[in-house]
Amino acid sequence: MKQAEELEAPSTRERILAAALDLFTEQGFDKTSLREVSERVGVTKAALYYHFRSKEEMLSSLVERAHGIGHHGFDVLPLFNGPIDFAAALGTFSALLDQVLSNRKIFVLMERNRTAIEGLGDHDPAHQEEHRQLERQWAEFVANPKISLRDRVRVSAALGAVMAGAVGTTRGLGTDAPEGLKDELLSVLRDLFGLAQPA
């Protein structure tokens, strides 16, 4: 995510990642061979192995960025252990929304390659641990009996709505950044959380 990427000539490594991102998203991780990636980049298959230990490390590198985002968003989950402060939750979701909107491509990749990403830790234990923890936190939240079913469903629905709105729209519209989408989704969140709409 250094800004230099778009100014300098992109390094081979970056070009590989860009090609992999597109192919993994279009065809799926498992159905994309390294041969295809190398052909698109214009290097040989073996050259990929200079830059990445394995195919999984490519996926790993791509998903890494999104993990930081999820981390920030989900860090607050353990704090929810009773009636939810929806005004505060709106702030969290708003920040999450920003991140998702400005990293749409990666979130589409993740949405479409869930199983591949989950089974990723075999060669990358650190990554797996981070992922497992996120999953566990969410599972615990969803099943937490100290929180009313209503509140859990609302938060869960909010997450689904944000993802569907931000990611689902992207697929239909290509790579457009739809004007006003963020405001509409914030409005959705307020309705979901029982908060007043601003003038």
Place this chain on the structure above:
Amino acid sequence: MKQAEELEAPSTRERILAAALDLFTEQGFDKTSLREVSERVGVTKAALYYHFRSKEEMLSSLVERAHGIGHHGFDVLPLFNGPIDFAAALGTFSALLDQVLSNRKIFVLMERNRTAIEGLGDHDPAHQEEHRQLERQWAEFVANPKISLRDRVRVSAALGAVMAGAVGTTRGLGTDAPEGLKDELLSVLRDLFGLAQPA
């Protein structure tokens, strides 16, 4: 979905599908080999080929049921070509919700194997055609300029909320049918659609 399945001894074919459903969901379609499926069922790999032409046909058979459901739900989409009648939409989503809740396992499978299902038509053109049409209808709806952005976002968010609520909850809670979940999600939909909550 014949009721007999649970009363009679399940046929080999059904046992294969059940094992495949579990394995495909847990590990992903691509990472599950026919050897694993055959071992779990207690037959040999070759025996699978008596019941199914290919691995893809297994997935195809599993997803078939859900397609009918999506079909009914999305059939109404082309009718949306202006301001949306949210009271009517609530009925559609309510029916969809029923179907998703009573077929959770298959929807989890679909959520986690999107790319595999999309690339499925190579050996099954009829299936592909149905899928493509569903995708197209949705894409057209999402991008339809005759419908206000607000309304499109609301419908999109509603779909995401229903799926997240019904499917996401399932993974956390195993195969439980959470009491009251449906009512909570209907309530979410009413808020999303600007409809009054019933007494």
Place this chain on the structure above:
DNA sequence: GTCTATAACCAGATAGAC
């Protein structure tokens, strides 16, 4: 830093006996 060549492997699928 990129190539050629090849290793090593395992998947999906088929043929034909029983």
Place this chain on the structure above:
DNA sequence: GTCTATCTGGTTATAGAC
């Protein structure tokens, strides 16, 4: 309807030259 045995093909990954 299920088995044994086998084929074919593409995949990831490595060794070592340039």
